[in-house]
Amino acid sequence: MEPIIKMENIVKRFPLVCANDHVNFEVKKGEIHCLLGENGAGKTTLMNILYGLYGCDEGKIFIRGEEVYFKGPSDAIKKGIGMVHQHFMLIPVFTITENLILGAEPVKGPSLDIKKAEEEITALSQKYQLNIDPQAYVMDISVGMQQRAEILKLLYRGADIMIFDEPTAILTPQKVKELYKIMNFLKENGHTIIFITHKLKEVMDISDRVTVLRDGKVVDTVETSTTNPSKLARMMVGREVLFRVEKPKKKIGKAVLEMENVFAKNQRGLPALQELNLKVSEGEIVGIAGIDGNGQKELTEILTGLRKVDNGKIVINGKDLTNRETREFFTVGRIAYIPEDRLLRGLILDFPLYENFILGLQDNKPFAKGVFLDFIKAKEFSQELVHKFDIRGSNIESLANTLSGGNQQKIVVARELQRDPKLIIASQPTRGLDVGATEFVHQQIIKQSNEGKAILLISLELSEIMNLSDRIIVIYEGKFRGEFNAQSASEEEIGLMMAGGGVS
């Protein structure tokens, strides 16, 4: 059968890299085709070419056997191609209907025919079981529904080839299942789906075929049923990947972090954390498992002095730091903090790398020299860390926003671990990272733990918590619900408690 999409010998060069190097890519009609690769492997570039956002330096594109030249996304949309981007393109103060009709507004005489649009959208939503309220404002709806609204937008515009750019990155495990259902339903209705991901599990779960990219080249295209995760990982990374992290027996030392009966409120003044008691000792990794929005954000904030506690006591490194300044958590408490949102809290994107490497260290030796900052030392230090942590893609003079997500996260991890901390607070340290970078971060955490550091790991990925932690604590609606020994705990048990069930 003629493939619905055929991309032949696609070459795309950026100044420092060749993002796509003679890529051949074919998708059959009505399949879910995964595009697998690490960050920076060229997946998104390839799809941006298909979607008309970029042109290519060499190569040809055929849609339904016909050669096409896209000047922009509008040409691609005309050919029935649609894309759900990682970051949604919805206007928060508009309703879903208003968002969907934007650019193709139905009119009745001189006025907008919202009624008609709403009816059409409701009908589509029902047909594809998307369960969307067309009158809801985007700012009021959940991330999952926003994503479904994006899918609906493609359907409304008549797209039958859909590109999903890492759609699961923002979803909870339950929501991922719902998305799978929708994708399968779309497939049954004759739509073709290209699914960009770097998660092996997702490839195995949903796809019919998978194309693996590495360093801008296609490694292979295979039937999903004929492969397995470790084969895929090897294709993707180019070497064997350890899924199980080796954890030697360690000595547990004295307590570094102690929380006693801590209460705190969230941004809106509502109780976010209640009766928290926690002890993390030297050499111990304590994992906080939970579904997003159950107080994890507030927990990291009170442990870094960014949020005040209403009641209770926080002792770190033997010092009472309750409601003290953030600076003291670092200087007195000797913490290191890997924030979940590296773009917002971890880095200054408009600063060059060497200024990012010393962020927070600027008042410490050897960088502080009286009132001056020793930028020569800062550059030496940065060069050293770039080398040690294998941060690629740029030199230390270039701005942080020129790096890929994985390398940005490496900067944050490198900088924080370099503090020689007593306590490491790692909040979703591998969010958005590919297999290689994730493996690296995990190894670093284990290494630090072996060196006797206390580690609090907060993550939405249960597998990550199960893999790394010694003890696992479940957080649900701002309370610690239960504690498990990582050796003996089962995923089902923990999962149930994360959802609010189980023993309390």
Added chain:
Amino acid sequence: MKMEKSNLQQIIFKNKGAFSFIKAFIAIILALILGAIILLLMGNNPIEAYSALVQGAFGSKRCFAETLLSTTPLMFGGLAFALAYRCGLFNIGVEGQIAMGGMAAAFLGYSLTGLPPIIHLPIVLIGAALMGAVWGIGPGFLKARFGVHEVISTIMLNYIAFKITGYMVSVKGPMKSLVDEMPASPRILSSAKIIRIWKGTRLHWGILIAIILAVVVYYILFKTRLGYKIRAVGKNSFAAETVGINVPRHFVIAMMLSGLLGGLAGGVEICGVHYRLLAAFSPGYGFDSIAVALLGMLHPFGIIFSAFLFGILRSGAILMQAMAGVSKDMVQVISAIIIFFMGMSEPLGKYFTERFMRNKDGNIRKDI
């Protein structure tokens, strides 16, 4: 040919600093062209007008001195605005800080007697700087403590400053001179005057102080821990706060330093030019300094040049009015157009560089 182009692309990519300088230059040229068109439409001869402008700014020793004379407060003001802006604050209050600094300088200048110049002048200038700093700390503190937007509070403080200085030299004002008819304070003692640098002109040492301060501000911003933290807060206050930088404190510090420079501008004007406090002695230097700072790319060294440019426009305007019959306001129109093109230079520059940086298939090189 293709090779040459990609080489040039690399050069542009590597020399973004120099490139932004070229961008500013292009903005000025475009503004002058558009200004010429407007002059034509108004029935003036643009060549005549521009040559009068140039003559007015450079035509004689006295003209050139006047150009440098108005460059001085603009340089101080530009530095003041840039310093706050680097911390993410939009200090519209430079004009008020100039007024208050000038008031303090005049008062200390005539009321402290019996001091040698080597002591008197520094006291006067420090007093002016401190007064400006006080005028800057206010909005900084309100922002840090209560989240009051600095644009609102600095605008309001401008009015307060104008009214206070106006009152001081009004008929029954406490600083009103008993000898003069006009609303002015008594003259400052000669021990408080900044001596002149160029015989036969009004140009004084203030310009040198301004240039030295530009270097000092450069060092503060780019070589010290404080400057690093100010820039970090300005670029991403969330990241700054996360690593333990006290964001509100740096708001206060940046506004204080900004006000300090503004106050000093006022002090230097009083001690170097007017020798007494006049109501509204600053003809909008504080507001122009916003444009100076932006045209100077918020960089102290850029500000030296942009202040000079605005100095040229200011002093050239007088002759342009006299010789070519063009209203002085026209110069303000031209400077406004320059600012407009500067604002446009981001999107415009991006448009043209992107076009240039495209490969033959129309791809943009993303690293620009």
